[in-house]
Amino acid sequence: MATVIPIHSPLPAPAEPARARPAEQPARLSGWRLAAFSSFAVPVAAAQMPVGVYLPAIYAQHYGIPLATLGLLFLAERLWGAAADPVIGILSDRTRSRFGRRRPWIAAGGLLFGLSAIALFFPGDAVSAWSLGLTLFVFYLGWSMMQIPYLAWSGEISGQYHERTRIATYGTVAGSSALLLVLILPTIADQLRPGDGPLKLAAMGTVVLVTLAIALVLTLRAFPEAPAPATAPRPVxxxxxxxxxxxxxxxxxxxxxxxxxxxxxxxxxxxxxxxxxxxxxxxxxxxxxxxxxxxxxxxxxxxxxxxxxxxxxxxxxxxxxxxxxxxxxxxxxxxxxxxxxxxxxxxxxxxxxxxxxxxxxxxxxxxxxxxxxxxxxxxxxxxxxxxxxxxxxxxxxxxxxxxxxxxxxxxxxxxxxxxxxxxxxxxxxxxxxxxxxxxxxxxxxxxxxxxxxxxxxxxxxxxxxxxxxxxxx
Structure with missing residues (x-):
């Protein structure tokens, strides 16, 4: 057992790591790599606005699903997504693979998120409360599987105090840009074909899917993952x-x-x-x-x-x-x-x-x-x-x-x-x-x-x- 270092005691000078955990990333991370890594915030943010603002109204007006049913579905699925977050967090911390702790979850979550987004934004004619509920279930599961490991990875790219501010800033700007885009799209759709809900869905869904495909490649290749601790946290x-x-x-x-x-x-x-x-x-x-x-x-x-x-x-x-x-x-x-x-x-x-x-x-x-x-x-x-x-x-x-x-x-x-x-x-x-x-x-x-x-x-x-x-x- 190594000597325990008291929190407020004098701390030793940095030593060259002898084993698993690598040295810190360079003091200043590449802006291009940060932009590539932060591109993942675009599809996530681009889906956030439509799901919260436009989807309920369009599914009610164009597909005939009662408002009360929609309210219950979206409430239940949000609660499901919130419950899934800590479970995914614990499992990601425990994951050990040659691809890392975070990458496998992001890749698998991206697949589920993309497939369910196709069903959600391009629903076709045969839409029911049951099919929408199932789609939302998979959609929020994929969302949690992507987002929680991604956020954890963003905190592990660098141990430098100010670099973490830069990482968060790049992600915030990318997400805000995506929100701006999906705010503009419904306005353009209304000018082209007023009241065409499926057109709005298709336009926003296209942005989500295209940016997801690009962002997954860029993000997963942007930075190496730091090696995980030799022993995974025990199940709790x-x-x-x-x-x-x-x-x-x-x-x-x-x-x-x-x-x-x-x-x-x-x-x-x-x-x-x-x-x-x-x-x-x-x-x-x-x-x-x-x-x-x-x-x-x-x-x-x-x-x-x-x-x-x-x-x-x-x-x-x-x-x-x-x-x-x-x-x-x-x-x-x-x-x-x-x-x-x-x-x-x-x-x-x-x-x-x-x-x-x-x-x-x-x-x-x-x-x-x-x-x-x-x-x-x-x-x-x-x-x-x-x-x-x-x-x-x-x-x-x-x-x-x-x-x-x-x-x-x-x-x-x-x-x-x-x-x-x-x-x-x-x-x-x-x-x-x-x-x-x-x-x-x-x-x-x-x-x-x-x-x-x-x-x-x-x-x-x-x-x-x-x-x-x-x-x-």
Missing amino acids: PFAEALRVILRDRLLLRVMGSDFAVTFGQLVRSTLFVFFVSSYMGLQHWASGLFLLQFVFGIAAGPIWMKVALKFGKHRTAVLGEGLQVAINLGLLLVTPSAFPLLIALTVAQGLAQGSGNLMLRAIVADVADQHRLDTGVDRTALFFSVFSLTTKAGMAAAVGVALPLVAWLGFNPQGHNTPEALTGLLLVFALGPAIAHAVSAWLIHGFPIDEARHAEIRRALHARDAAPSSPAE
Whole structure:
């Protein structure tokens, strides 16, 4: 048994690894390789918008599936996808093969995801609730099999503190670009053949399938996988895995902060069209303003990356969330006659958008390093699966809170609204995200793993990995 290195004791200088685990990647990763690796975010993000926004309406209008049935199907499949995430994370951490721990899962998940996407976006005429339910089951299984190992791999490409910020930034920009594309496609389809739901599905499905085929090749060849620990983590029951997560205070802080920032973003997104259409009385501007926000959101990724390289990830997250609070509070000053102010706040929202998500995603890998130092067990994929779970929970909670709340305040999306009802809509639209972003900043403020502390963690891990014997994992 190797000597255990106390967390806060003086740490030895880095030693040349004698065995399994390789030296760190070069200090600065190739931008071309990062772009290739991050291309995988394109098909995943390109599928996210259609599945969440367009598919239910098109399947109801064009294929006659009742709304209540669709609601139950999509709810059940989202719950299934959320439940699959930690299972896939645990299995990926335990996988040992000559292709690595992450590649086999990504390749197999990509196959399932692609086949089910064909059935989902090109359904033909014989569509039933049963066939849709089965397709969604396979679709979300493939999604989890791809995404969780991919996120874990993204945290393992480099052990360098700032390089992890670059990796997360490349993925965020790629995903935002894909979302922008699938926001534009339905608009173009409506101009060509108004009301043609199957055309919209086919256009978006084509983007998903083509980018998936390209991204799988690029991503799987972009970087080598680091060798896995010699011994796989032992199988643990669900209850024990839950205890591992609940005992890791750093992970809980990141999860809570991510839940809050996602909740705030989705409250705003859920009510955006209602706010512009009903409160501002500008229905024809709703889609355009939403698109404007996304355009500036893409440009914001590299800006926040440079800020993080100078000030660190958790400080940058706090700064970004603070700006979000100020921007959303500024919405309280918007009146139906103050359209220029709304445009300015929408641009500012786009520039601040994603700052918290980006930094928190990069921090998860640092937390996994600290956990491996403390316990001797590598649970990177499990930690990323839990991070994914809180994101999905935040999205679901935002819709579940925002819509009933504005309805309780008297807002009616289909009829006349009193001034009091419109004021209630404004308050929820502005204060809901402002409060959520403030909570996110509070949770991540003073986070103990900064660049210096992370360097100590990595030195300790290298020293332990280079020792004559290593603790059983």
